[in-house]
Amino acid sequence: MEPSPLELPADTVQRIAAALQCHPTDERVALYLDEKDELKHFRDYFYIPKMKDLPPIDLSLVNKDENAIYFLGNSLGLQPKMVKTYLEEELDKWAKMGAYGHDVGKRPWITGDECIVGLMEDIVGANEKEIALMNALTVNLHLLLLSFFKPTPKRHKILLEAKAFPSDHYAIESQLQLHGLNVEKSMRIIKPREGEEILRMEDILEVIEKEGDSIAVILFSGVHFYSGQLLDMPAITKAGQAKGCFVGFDLAHAVGNVELHLHDWGVDFACWCSYKYLNSGAGGLAGAFVHEKHTHTIRPAKLEPIN
Numbered sequence: 531m532e533p534s535p536l537e538l539p540a541d542t543v544q545r546i547a548a549a550l551q552c553h554p555t556d557e558r559v560a561l562y563l564d565e566k567d568e569l570k571h572f573r574d575y576f577y578i579p580k581m582k583d584l585p586p587i588d589l590s591l592v593n594k595d596e597n598a599i600y601f602l603g604n605s606l607g608l609q610p611k612m613v614k615t616y617l618e619e620e621l622d623k624w625a626k627m628g629a630y631g632h633d634v635g636k637r638p639w640i641t642g643d644e645c646i647v648g649l650m651e652d653i654v655g656a657n658e659k660e661i662a663l664m665n666a667l668t669v670n671l672h673l674l675l676l677s678f679f680k681p682t683p684k685r686h687k688i689l690l691e692a693k694a695f696p697s698d699h700y701a702i703e704s705q706l707q708l709h710g711l712n713v714e715k716s717m718r719i720i721k722p723r724e725g726e727e728i729l730r731m732e733d734i735l736e737v738i739e740k741e742g743d744s745i746a747v748i749l750f751s752g753v754h755f756y757s758g759q760l761l762d763m764p765a766i767t768k769a770g771q772a773k774g775c776f777v778g779f780d781l782a783h784a785v786g787n788v789e790l791h792l793h794d795w796g797v798d799f800a801c802w803c804s805y806k807y808l809n810s811g812a813g814g815l816a817g818a819f820v821h822e823k824h825t826h827t828i829r830p831a832k833l834e835p836i837n
């Protein structure tokens with residue numbers, strides 16, 4: 531019952547259910563998948579909350595000592611067991627050496643971000659030089675848009691999906707206002723069809739084809755936070771760039787969750803946070819990606835002085 535790499539997850543489940551002669555939602559399918567999971571030992575690297583420690587629930591319905599089934603990695607990933615050890619090492623160093631901790635020890639603070647940037651290369655599919663670990667996601671999105679959103683009277687829109695994460699929506703609104711643009715006219719939101727939950731690629735490509743000349747920046751989520759839809763990032767990038775748009779992605783729900791090849795796909799820019807599927811903890815450094823092709827060309831937009 532080995533899966534082929536090209537098989538869709540739903541087909542894998544169907545195939546295993548058929549082989550086990552049960553329904554796809556039968557517990558046996560889940561247990562089979564657990565048993566075959568090559569990554570299952572990683573579970574032991576994390577603390578899993580117990581039902582009894584969670585906010586009020588009807589405890590008569592559950593075994594209090596049972597582990598919770600944690601479906602909130604999309605909000606905050608679980609704590610890796612080594613976090614406390616690492617933090618204590620740094621707190622110790624701070625207590626003992628103060629400012630000397632900036633440049634000594636296993637993790638000199640001054641290069642704290644540079645020490646770990648290499649770990650991100652394979653996760654987002656980019657060169658070390660294309661990645662910066664800094665700030666929080668929304669701050670990085672603002673910084674990236676300052677450089678990539680350079681509206682002209684003809685090309686003034688930002689294309690995004692409906693129900694984008696609220697802070698992304700507001701960041702885009704702010705960027706449009708910063709350039710004195712009318713949000714109604716310049717924020718081009720694409721919605722799923724009536725009665726449908728997810729966007730159709732053909733509809734996205736049609737908007738790009740028809741309105742691409744007036745779109746400065748295309749900014750989609752790699753994986754939509756609300757619907758879970760994985761967008762075809764390489765196809766959107768290709769279509770947008772063919773129309774002269776810059777194409778960027780918010781990877782909050784994609785990073786650490788799905789395979790990414792930002793460099794090879796030619797994506798112009800991207801940003802992500804590290805506390806969801808990367809389990810860095812609240813306040814963990816966020817990421818920004820700028821494709822190598824822009825290293826020497828992309829600069830923040832010049833804003834017209836306000837009279």
Ligand SMILES: *Cc1c(COP(=O)(O)O)cnc(C)c1O
Nearest residue numbers: 666667668695698755780782803
């Ligand atoms: C979680 C999330 C954010 C959060 O951004 P912060 O700057 O960390 O608050 C932004 N955008 C999306 C799509 C998210 O899922």
